[in-house]
Amino acid sequence: MGRYLFRLPDIGEGVTEAEIVAWHVQPGARIREDDNLADVMTDKATVEMTSPVDGTVTAVHGEVGAMLAVGAVLVELEVEGEGNAPAQAEPGASVEPPAPPSAATGESRVEAAPAVAPERTSPAQAAPRTAPPPEKSRAVAGRVDIPIGPRQVFAAPATRRRAYELGIPLQFVPGTGPGGRILPSDLDDFIASGGMARAPGGLAPRTGGEDVKIVGLRRRIAERMQEAKRRIPHIAYVEEVDVTQIEALRAEMNARPDEGQPKLTLLPFLIRALVRALPDFPQVNARFDDDEGVLHVSAGVHVGIATQTPGGLMVPVLRHAEALTLAEIAREIARLSAAAREGTAKREELSGSTITITSLGPLGGIATTPVINHPEVAIIGPNRIVEKPVVQGQFVSVRKVMNISSSFDHRIVDGYDAASFIQALKRLIEHPALIFMGDGA
Amino acid sequence: MSGRTLRPRVLVVGGGPGGYVAAIRAGQLGLETVLVEAGRPGGTCLTRGCIPSKAIIHAADLFAETSRAAAQGGHLGIRLAAPPTLDLAATMRWKDGIVDRLSNGVTALLRRAQVTVLKGWASFADAKSCTVETAEGPVKIEPEHVILATGSLPVELPSLPFGGDVLSSTEALALTELPRTLAVVGAGYIGLELGIAFAKLGVRVALVEAAERILPLYDELLTRPVLDWLHAHDVELHLQARAGGRSARGLDIETPLGDRFAIPAEKILVTVGRKPNTQGWGLETMAIEMDGRFIKVDERCATSSRNVWAIGDVTGEPMLAHRASAQGEMVAEIIAGKRRRFDPVAIPAICFTEPEIVTVGVERADENHVVGQFPFMANGRALSMEAGDSGGFVRTVAEKGSGRIVGLQAVGRHVSELASGFVALIEMGATLEDVAGMIHAHPTLGEAVHESALKALGHAIHV
Ligand SMILES: Cc1cc2nc3c(=O)[nH]c(=O)nc-3n(C[C@H](O)[C@H](O)[C@H](O)COP(=O)(O)OP(=O)(O)OC[C@H]3O[C@@H](n4cnc5c(N)ncnc54)[C@H](O)[C@@H]3O)c2cc1C
Numbered sequence: 001m002g003r004y005l006f007r008l009p010d011i012g013e014g015v016t017e018a019e020i021v022a023w024h025v026q027p028g029a030r031i032r033e034d035d036n037l038a039d040v041m042t043d044k045a046t047v048e049m050t051s052p053v054d055g056t057v058t059a060v061h062g063e064v065g066a067m068l069a070v071g072a073v074l075v076e077l078e079v080e081g082e083g084n085a086p087a088q089a090e091p092g093a094s095v096e097p098p099a100p101p102s103a104a105t106g107e108s109r110v111e112a113a114p115a116v117a118p119e120r121t122s123p124a125q126a127a128p129r130t131a132p133p134p135e136k137s138r139a140v141a142g143r144v145d146i147p148i149g150p151r152q153v154f155a156a157p158a159t160r161r162r163a164y165e166l167g168i169p170l171q172f173v174p175g176t177g178p179g180g181r182i183l184p185s186d187l188d189d190f191i192a193s194g195g196m197a198r199a200p201g202g203l204a205p206r207t208g209g210e211d212v213k214i215v216g217l218r219r220r221i222a223e224r225m226q227e228a229k230r231r232i233p234h235i236a237y238v239e240e241v242d243v244t245q246i247e248a249l250r251a252e253m254n255a256r257p258d259e260g261q262p263k264l265t266l267l268p269f270l271i272r273a274l275v276r277a278l279p280d281f282p283q284v285n286a287r288f289d290d291d292e293g294v295l296h297v298s299a300g301v302h303v304g305i306a307t308q309t310p311g312g313l314m315v316p317v318l319r320h321a322e323a324l325t326l327a328e329i330a331r332e333i334a335r336l337s338a339a340a341r342e343g344t345a346k347r348e349e350l351s352g353s354t355i356t357i358t359s360l361g362p363l364g365g366i367a368t369t370p371v372i373n374h375p376e377v378a379i380i381g382p383n384r385i386v387e388k389p390v391v392q393g394q395f396v397s398v399r400k401v402m403n404i405s406s407s408f409d410h411r412i413v414d415g416y417d418a419a420s421f422i423q424a425l426k427r428l429i430e431h432p433a434l435i436f437m438g439d440g441a
Numbered sequence: 442m443s444g445r446t447l448r449p450r451v452l453v454v455g456g457g458p459g460g461y462v463a464a465i466r467a468g469q470l471g472l473e474t475v476l477v478e479a480g481r482p483g484g485t486c487l488t489r490g491c492i493p494s495k496a497i498i499h500a501a502d503l504f505a506e507t508s509r510a511a512a513q514g515g516h517l518g519i520r521l522a523a524p525p526t527l528d529l530a531a532t533m534r535w536k537d538g539i540v541d542r543l544s545n546g547v548t549a550l551l552r553r554a555q556v557t558v559l560k561g562w563a564s565f566a567d568a569k570s571c572t573v574e575t576a577e578g579p580v581k582i583e584p585e586h587v588i589l590a591t592g593s594l595p596v597e598l599p600s601l602p603f604g605g606d607v608l609s610s611t612e613a614l615a616l617t618e619l620p621r622t623l624a625v626v627g628a629g630y631i632g633l634e635l636g637i638a639f640a641k642l643g644v645r646v647a648l649v650e651a652a653e654r655i656l657p658l659y660d661e662l663l664t665r666p667v668l669d670w671l672h673a674h675d676v677e678l679h680l681q682a683r684a685g686g687r688s689a690r691g692l693d694i695e696t697p698l699g700d701r702f703a704i705p706a707e708k709i710l711v712t713v714g715r716k717p718n719t720q721g722w723g724l725e726t727m728a729i730e731m732d733g734r735f736i737k738v739d740e741r742c743a744t745s746s747r748n749v750w751a752i753g754d755v756t757g758e759p760m761l762a763h764r765a766s767a768q769g770e771m772v773a774e775i776i777a778g779k780r781r782r783f784d785p786v787a788i789p790a791i792c793f794t795e796p797e798i799v800t801v802g803v804e805r806a807d808e809n810h811v812v813g814q815f816p817f818m819a820n821g822r823a824l825s826m827e828a829g830d831s832g833g834f835v836r837t838v839a840e841k842g843s844g845r846i847v848g849l850q851a852v853g854r855h856v857s858e859l860a861s862g863f864v865a866l867i868e869m870g871a872t873l874e875d876v877a878g879m880i881h882a883h884p885t886l887g888e889a890v891h892e893s894a895l896k897a898l899g900h901a902i903h904v
Contacts, residue, residue: 154845156869157785165780179843179872344778 002083004053006037006075008068011047017069018047020062025075029057037075040068055079155182163187167217167311167343174210191310217311228374231290235410238367239422243385244400246432253326261327267305268329270357270382273428273435275301275322278355281421284378285354288412295377295412304353304373307337314340315373317353355379368405377409378418380425445580447557449473451776452571452584454563454722457484459753459765460590461547466773467588468554475582476556477563477573481540482547485592485754486762488540489611494634496536497614498793501641508643517827527642530617565723568746586748586776589736590769591722593715593754600686601626607687607709610635616708619644624692624706626684628655630792632712633667637795640676647677647704649684649694656792660804663852666832667794677704684711717755732757740782742772750776764788787848787867789860796831796854801863803848806838810847813837813873813897815889817853819904822884828854835859835889837873837897844872844898849890859886866890873898 011018018040025037037049038060055077062068077083153160153170159182163170173190175182214222246269254263278285278301286297301322304315316336321329339345356373357380364384372379383403390399404425408418428435449472453464456478464476481488504527511521551558561575563582571582595609603609608616610631621644625636628650640646648655648671655671655678656664671678685693691706717735730737730745735757742750750772753765771781787802806812817823817833833853839846849863866876876894881887895901 154843154870160784161781164782164784177870178874179840179845179870181845181870181872343780 002079002081003058003085004055004077004079004083005073005085006049006051006077008040008049008070008072008074010070011040017067020064020066020068020074022064023060025057025060027057027059031055031057031077040074049074051075051077053077053079153182154180155187156184159184159187165343166191172213194312217309217314221312224374225371228371232372232374232377233410234369234372234407235413235415235418236369236405236407237415237418237422238403238405239419239426240401240403241426242390242399242430243402246429247385247400249432258327262330262334264326264330266382266385267333267357267359268326269432269435270380270429271303271318271321271329272326273425274303274355274357274380276428276435277421277424280424281417283412283417284408284421286377286412287354287375288377288409289375290411298354300354302352302354304356304376305333305336306356306358306373307340309341309343311343314345314350315353315356316340316345316349317351319352357382360384367403370405370407372407372409377412378421379407381405381407447475447580447582447584449475449557449582449584451475451586451588451773452477452563452582453556453588453590454571455484455590455592455718455753455755456480456482456547456558457590457592457753457765458486458762459592459769460484460588461551461769462766463588463590463752463769463773464556465550465554466770467776468551468556470773470777472773472777474554474556475559475584476551477559477561477571477582479560479562481544482551482558483540483544484590486765487543487547489614491762492543493536493540493614494610494631494638495793496539497532498634498638500532500535501638504643505641527619529619529642533615533617536614563722565726568727568729568749586750588769588772589724589744589749589751589755590753590765591718591755592765593760594718595711596714596716598626598684598711598713601684601692601709601711603711606707607711610710610712613639613708613710620707621645622647622691622705622707623710624649624684624704624708625710625712626692627711627713628652628678628680629658629712629714630656630790630794632710633792633794635710635712636676637670640674641795645675645677645705647679647692647706649679649682649692649704651681651683653681655680656798659792659798659800660850662836663798663800663804663850666796666852667792667798669832670795679704715754715760717757719755740784741775742768742783759788759790761788761790785868787864789864791857791860793857796828796833796852797857798850798852799856799860799863800850801848801860802846802867803838804850806848809841810838811841811844811873811897812839813893813895813901815893815896815901815904817886817889819892820884820886820889822886822888823853825884826855828886835886835893837876837890837893839873839894839897844874846871846873846876846894851886851889853886856886859890862887862890 008018020038021041022039025031031037031051032054033052034050037051040047040049057075058078059076061073068074154175155170160170163173168187168190170182173182173186176186177183250264250266250269282297283295285301286295288295300320303318303321305318306313306315316339318329318332318336324332336345336349339349353373353376355376355378358370359382360368362384364382367383368381370379370381381404383405385400385402387398388401389396390401404422406418406422451467451472451474453460453474453476456476460476461482464474467474486492504525507521507525509516510519511524548558559573559575559580561573563571563573565571568587569583571584573580573582595611597603601607613635619642623639623644624647625632626649628648632648633655636646636648654661654664655668679694679696681697683695685695687709688703690703692709693701693703695701719734719736727749728746729749736744736751736755738744738751738756742752742756744751752768752772754760767785768783771783774781789799789801792798803810814834814836818829820829823829823833831853833851833856835851836849837846838848846866849866851859873894876891877898879891881891892901892903896904
């Protein structure tokens with residue numbers, strides 16, 4: 001009986017890793033040559049991994065969804081004859097004489113550690129986890145060898161920790177330090193450039209470039225945006241609103257805050273206006289399951305707050321906005337956006353919104369065409385507030401005005417309803433007293 | 442305390458370097474934390490492992506040195522009028538004093554971090570229901586998070602069950618009288634450390650190892666100076682030999698050629714490995730996936746059971762105190778909401794043998810590496826403290842091309858203290874040129890690190 005390690009083969013030009021998309025065997029399975037072991041996906045194609053040998057599967061490495069480096073062990077098999085790896089002794093063999101540990105056990109650790117470390121696995125983990133049991137049962141001082149691979153990151157612990165906190169895979173960050181070491185400033189540059197490698201400055205012509213693999217949060221954002229635009233026929237609507245009054249109210253409240261009231265931005269006011277307007281437009285506060293053909297209209301208002309984070313756009317969710325006061329909304333937004341930025345937001349805090357607000361704040365421009373947060377049906381994008389001369393009757397006065405951009409799922413919301421909804425919102429914002437009439441906000 | 446049910450945020454089971462560090466950090470982070478320990482705070486490491494063994498090793502060194510000074514002609518011009526005598530019981534009391542101080546220190550740190558410490562045996566009815574048998578009766582604990590840090594136990598040989606004259610490291614570190622002869626089964630680091638210490642105390646030591654060489658997991662070059670020391674000091678060595686049972690004359694062994702004979706042994710010390718402590722406290726009720734005999738954990742030390750974490754020896758190799766502590770600190774931070782994972786580039790390992798061995802990172806270089814090795818024989822500090830002639834050296838392994846240092850090893854007297862420098866260079870991603878550009882204090886052993894890097898660059902000065 002021998003041990004055979006099936007490693008992820010070179011599956012195409014320039015492919016260094018592949019995603020496991022399906023397993024067709026589990027430990028214990030007896031297989032014949034050419035049986036399909038697993039499907040792996042590269043950015044080009046899905047490839048079947050077939051077994052080159054007959055044997056029994058003793059271990060599989062990586063869950064569905066995991067990225068595996070070319071050369072890493074995918075499946076371990078027990079085969080007739082020699083195999084291609086040192087035999088794996090029975091657990092405990094090395095601690096129970098009379099069987100002396102063979103020289104091979106000492107080597108098997110080396111063999112078991114993949115030549116190219118799979119990116120998810122830190123070297124220190126790889127060694128103990130893949131080391132065969134007899135090795136482990138010896139209490140000889142352990143060491144962890146560094147698997148040397150082309151994509152091994154090369155950065156100090158604090159840099160690695162910070163990158164991990166921010167969800168940035170360091171192997172995509174170009175290092176400018178000696179020997180290609182990733183310096184703290186390289187990470188800063190990478191973040192500042194939105195995950196794209198920054199070209200050197202100066203007046204010299206810039207040559208070369210970098211192929212940056214879109215992974216992690218950026219990849220998720222890309223997929224979600226594409227999904228939204230592909231599935232949802234968007235209709236955009238932009239309206240100008242006069243925010244002079246509501247801004248005056250806001251300034252007054254901030255100047256003389258109630259006990260415990262945080263500093264208020266316009267956003268909590270907008271959310272209260274939304275909450276007020278939505279009951280008359282229930283189909284706007286909803287999630288559309290287009291596979292099932294069902295529109296889930298929500299009674300509660302769960303507002304997605306599009307938030308810029310170092311890793312990219314995230315949308316934490318303010319739950320039951322209808323049940324929160326202005327101050328509570330402000331506090332919750334501050335908490336959620338901090339959590340999103342620090343990468344500590346929980347899954348529940350990042351899902352389940354029924355309508356989304358996206359604002360670029362003072363950067364906001366004249367108008368935007370926001371992309372709906374699938375599977376919702378509406379998104380509101382307040383733009384920048386500007387002071388403008390406005391003709392009021394016979395007079396021209398300086399007013400604070402702001403455009404509200406909005407997009408709707410045209411399958412669900414007709415243009416007329418979309419416009420009516422935004423007009424309702426406009427009325428509430430321009431006459432802020434209406435927002436608060438009859439409730440305890 | 443009995444009859445009460447505690448509902449803390451965190452329950453830590455095991456007060457070793459894994460568990461107590463986890464508890465202190467959790468306490469610092471404001472998490473309400475309970476630590477359960479059946480023995481003394483400090484665990485294996487403090488009470489019967491790292492610390493006591495190093496204390497005995499130090500005493501043995503001193504005894505050997507003074508014995509040399511008392512021998513004919515003295516040593517380094519130092520003469521003692523009479524040979525030293527050893528009161529092993531007093532040595533053990535001194536060692537126990539150190540253990541007491543450290544264990545009390547740990548207790549004080551736990552108190553300062555506002556950790557509730559329960560002395561008693563914890564057992565689980567399921568993953569979140571724990572009962573601790575304390576002197577005042579049972580205490581129930583229903584925590585939000587559990588950190589398992591139950592450590593490891595010595596492995597017993599069926600033919601040599603512990604008890605009587607057959608000792609585990611624990612009993613060996615508590616002997617109050619020296620045996621005249623000692624057979625050590627297993628020449629891993631624990632067996633060698635203790636075997637060498639007893640040899641220095643004047644015991645006739647025989648080592649029995651099933652593999653072909655001592656410290657079989659280490660690179661042979663690193664172990665050679667230790668082997669030389671054993672030979673020079675008449676420590677009997679039986680390699681590729683199997684230990685049988687106890688016989689009237691000592692320990693039965695069988696050599697690779699099939700010879701069977703007994704080696705004299707008043708006591709037999711069995712150090713063939715340590716096994717994770719996974720039995721007798723209800724692990725089987727917790728729905729936790731195993732990885733062989735160890736608890737399976739991911740890179741965050743999470744087990745397969747939600748909010749149950751495991752750290753230290755119970756989770757696998759390398760079974761070392763500093764790994765346990767690093768994991769403990771990390772898990773506490775994860776529970777407190779920080780985003781962490783265990784991703785050291787290398788974990789250092791030290792053998793406190795004679796001479797000492799330190800190794801960090803890549804040990805066996807291949808064609809992708811450059812290697813620089815520098816002997817202590819050419820290091821002034823080493824010569825000035827008699828550390829130059831043991832065959833010791835420092836070795837630097839770097840990646841070809843980038844020059845990035847991926848491995849550092851040393852063997853020689855007192856080299857254990859070089860470990861922190863080694864780790865720093867590797868974790869910070871230093872290159873050979875970085876080391877070449879650092880000024881090392883003279884005269885120190887550390888200069889050999891500088892020279893070994895220069896050697897790898899092709900221009901060592903002193904060799
Ligand atoms: C002789 C010797 C020398 C060593 N030298 C070194 C060295 O030089 N350097 C080094 O890094 N490592 C050394 N080690 C290894 C080191 O001691 C261990 O790696 C370390 O102690 C592991 O820490 P831990 O927290 O995982 O577990 P442990 O230190 O084993 O602690 C576990 C604790 O949990 C308690 N416990 C277990 N189950 C329960 C329960 N159900 N209820 C209550 N309490 C429980 C036990 O009483 C024990 O105190 C040595 C070990 C030995 C034996």
